[in-house]
Amino acid sequence: MKKTIFLSIAIALLxxxxxxxxTIKIDWPEYTNYTNYVDTRSRNIEFQDKGIFDFAAIGxxxxxxxxxxxxNGIKTENDSTLAICITPxxxxxxxxxxxxxxxxxxxEKDIYIRLNYQQGxxxxxxxxxxxxxxxxxxxxxxxxxxxxxxSALFRLNISPDTLWVSAQEMMCSDFTYEWIDQLSQKKYxxxxxxxxxxxxxxxxxxxxxxxxxxNMLVILSRQHPPELTGFKEMISFVETIAGDSKLAKMFRKxxxxxxxxxxxxxxxxxxxxxxxxxxxxLNRDWRHFNQPExxxxxxxxxxxxxxxxxxxxxxxxxxxxxxxxxxxxxxEDLPSKKVISWEFIEGINKVMTNNPIEPVPxxxxxxxxxxxxxxxxxxxxxxxxxxxxxxxxxxxxRGEVAAFTLMTILLDKD
Ligand SMILES: [Zn+2]
Numbered sequence: 001m002k003k004t005i006f007l008s009i010a011i012a013l014l015x016x017x018x019x020x021x022x023t024i025k026i027d028w029p030e031y032t033n034y035t036n037y038v039d040t041r042s043r044n045i046e047f048q049d050k051g052i053f054d055f056a057a058i059g060x061x062x063x064x065x066x067x068x069x070x071x072n073g074i075k076t077e078n079d080s081t082l083a084i085c086i087t088p089x090x091x092x093x094x095x096x097x098x099x100x101x102x103x104x105x106x107x108e109k110d111i112y113i114r115l116n117y118q119q120g121x122x123x124x125x126x127x128x129x130x131x132x133x134x135x136x137x138x139x140x141x142x143x144x145x146x147x148x149x150x151s152a153l154f155r156l157n158i159s160p161d162t163l164w165v166s167a168q169e170m171m172c173s174d175f176t177y178e179w180i181d182q183l184s185q186k187k188y189x190x191x192x193x194x195x196x197x198x199x200x201x202x203x204x205x206x207x208x209x210x211x212x213x214x215n216m217l218v219i220l221s222r223q224h225p226p227e228l229t230g231f232k233e234m235i236s237f238v239e240t241i242a243g244d245s246k247l248a249k250m251f252r253k254x255x256x257x258x259x260x261x262x263x264x265x266x267x268x269x270x271x272x273x274x275x276x277x278x279x280x281x282l283n284r285d286w287r288h289f290n291q292p293e294x295x296x297x298x299x300x301x302x303x304x305x306x307x308x309x310x311x312x313x314x315x316x317x318x319x320x321x322x323x324x325x326x327x328x329x330x331x332e333d334l335p336s337k338k339v340i341s342w343e344f345i346e347g348i349n350k351v352m353t354n355n356p357i358e359p360v361p362x363x364x365x366x367x368x369x370x371x372x373x374x375x376x377x378x379x380x381x382x383x384x385x386x387x388x389x390x391x392x393x394x395x396x397x398r399g400e401v402a403a404f405t406l407m408t409i410l411l412d413k414d
Contacts, residue, residue: 037367038281038284038367040280040281040284040285040288040290040291040367041280041290042198042278042279042280042290042291043090043278043279043280044090044279045089045090045272045275045277045278045279046072046087046089046090047270048064048069048070048071048072048270048271049072050064050065050069051063051064051065052065053074055076055082057076057079058076058079058080058111059105059106059107059109060082060103060104060105060106060111060158061103061104061105062074062082062084062101062102062103063101063102064100064101064102066102067172067173067174067269068100068166068170068172068268068269068270068271069100069101069102069271070086070098070099070100070101070167070271070272071084071085071086071099071100071101072085072086072087072118073085073087077112077114080110080111080112081111081112081113081114081153082111082112082113082114083114083116084099084101084113084114084115084116085116085118086098086099086115086116086117086118086120087117087118087119088118088119088120088272088273088274089267089270089272089273089274089275089279090275090279091119092119093119093120093273093274093275093281094224094273094274094281095120095121095123096123096124096224096226096227096273096274097115097117097120097121097122097123097124097167097273098124098167098168098225098226098271098272098273099115099124099165099166099167099271100164100165100166100167100170100271101164101165101166102162102163102164102165103156103158103162103163103165104158104159104160104161104162104163105158105159105160106160107159107160108157108158108159108160109157109158109159110155110156110157110158111155111156111158112144112153112154112155112156113153113154113155113156113165114151114152114153115151115152115153116150116151117150117151117152120150120273121147121148121149121150122145122146122147122148122149122150122151122152123147123167123388124167124168124226124388125137125138125140125143125389126138126143126154126165126166126167127165127166127167127168127169128156128163128164128165128166129163129164129166129169129170130161130162130163130164131164132164132170135164135166135169135170138154138156142154142155142156167226168226168228168229168388169228169232171228171231171232172265172268172269173201173262173265173268173269176204176222176261176262176265177202177204179235179261180204180206180261183206183238183239183242184206186242188208188209188210188242188252189206189207189208189242190206190207191204191205191206192204192205192206192207192300193205194260194296194297194299194300195292195293195295195296195297195299195300196292196296197264197265197266197276197277197292197293198266198276198277198278198291198292198293199266199277201265201266201269202265203260203262203263203265203293203296203297204260204261204262205258205259205260205300206238206257206258206259206261207256207257207258208238208241208242208252208256208257208258208259209252209255209256209257210249210252210253211252211253211254211255211256212308213256213304213308213310214256214308214309214310214311215254215255215256215310215311215313215410215414216255216256216257216258216304216305216310216311216312216313217241217255217256217257217258217312217313217314217315217316217406217410218257218258218259218260218301218312218314218315218316218373219234219237219238219257219258219259219260219261219315219316219318220259220260220261220263220297220315220316220317220318220369221234221260221261221262221263221317221318221319222234222261222262222263222264222268222318223263223264223281223282223283223293223317223319223369224264224267224274224281224282224283224319224320225264225267225268225270225271225272225273225274226273226274226320227318227319227320227386228320229320229386229387229388229390229392229395230318230319230320230384230385230386231261231262231318231320232386232392232395232396232399233318233384233386233395233396233398233399233402234259234261234318234384234399235261235399236395236396236397236398236399236400236403237316237318237399237400237402237403238257238259238261238403239399240399240400240403240404241257241403241407245404247404247407247408247411248403248407250407250411251407251410251411254410254411254414255313255407255410255411255414256310258301258304260297263282263293263294263297264276264282264293267282276291276293278291282294283317283319283367283368283369284366284367284368285367286298286367286368286369286371286372287367287372288367298372301377302377305377312373312377312379313338313340313379313380313410313413313414314340314379314380314381314406314410315369315370315373315379315380315381315382316381316382316384316406317368317369317370317381317382317383317384318384318386319383319384319385319386320385320386320387320388321385321386321387321388322387322388323358323385323387324355324356324357324358324385324386324387324390325357325358325359325360325385326341326344326345326357326358326359326360326382326383326384326385327360327361327362327370327382327383327385328341328342328345328359328360328361328362328382328383329341329361329362329364329374329380330361333361333363333364334374334380335374335378335380336378336379336380338380338413339380340380340406340409340410340413341359341380341382342359343409344382344402344405344406344409345357345359347405347406347408347409348398348401348402348405351401351405352394352397352398352401355390355391355394355398357398362383368383369381369383370382370383384402
């Protein structure tokens with residue numbers, strides 16, 4: 001363990017402040033005789049020391065006392081460089097080191113920031129904002145280190161106006177709940193709370209339907225906190241299904257779309273790299289459902305299907321990775337003859353010729369959401385991955401194209 005003058009990290013076991021989800025046993029049929037078992041029972045995480053850090057000697061202030069922040073320690077390296085420590089909530093963990101902090105200065109000046117990742121390597125290009133709403137990516141010539149370095153050094157121009165610096169745009173649970181409330185003002189959209197996260201935040205769903213609820217499409221997102229690009233494409237996709245086009249109106253008369261836009265609000269609001277508040281990668285908990293977030297989702301979807309005697313036709317789980325791709329199944333690996341995904345990807349790529357999505361076949365072994373849909377419900381599902389650096393205008397456009405493509409396919413097949 002390195003001895004540093006970084007702030008000590010509070011290892012908060014939080015007795016009494018967190019209610020951990022109960023462990024639920026599910027009897028799985030024979031075919032789920034997996035070889036790559038992942039233990040998803042709750043584990044402890046480290047919380048950040050939150051506060052304002054004043055470096056009077058160099059006239060700079062930094063804070064992490066806001067929702068979604070991540071800054072685990074800070075010190076001056078010299079009079080023009082601040083070293084910031086970014087640690088994961090626990091590990092082993094996927095390499096997606098999230099950071100987010102606010103910075104200001106007595107007077108306008110340039111300063112260097114060095115992000116030191118513990119257990120991680122640099123991945124996200126810094127995004128800047130003055131209000132936490134409008135974000136621009138840093139000019140990449142200001143970054144003096146490369147991806148995969150264990151630290152990142154970049155130059156910032158700071159002033160008395162507070163500057164937000166974040167791995168990706170900040171869109172936390174408050175944004176998501178407001179988005180749901182706003183869309184739910186439409187008469188055909190209902191907001192439903194399907195359960196609570198480990199720390200008690202609501203897991204909210206939307207039901208979009210002008211139909212009798214017999215045919216369903218399911219959308220989920222944000223199991224992994226930093227995966228903003230997938231979240232943004234999901235928003236564009238869902239708003240298109242909820243929109244005023246002729247196709248969307250027809251679709252809503254035949255299909256009910258259920259959306260759970262933020263599966264991991266605790267992870268998002270705590271600025272986690274990957275896990276929920278119990279230190280678990282939720283997208284590895286779709287076999288044992290040890291976590292309240294995945295448990296609530298499974299219970300809700302199964303009940304909706306049973307209650308309405310409905311058919312679930314397709315499911316999409318939005319994520320982000322380095323490039324744009326779909327993890328999908330080869331037709332022969334699917335339980336149903338009605339294969340949607342390959343036609344779906346082809347339809348999108350026909351329009352998005354400059355930003356195609358790559359099909360990547362995956363097996364049915366992993367304990368992720370799409371395999372749960374296929375293995376337990378017999379329903380085709382994909383993991384829809386959007387590149388970290390995909391142009392935000394492309395994301396918006398492709399979300400619309402994807403929604404139009406899928407609505408057409410589902411109506412055709414019906
Ligand atoms: Zn992911």
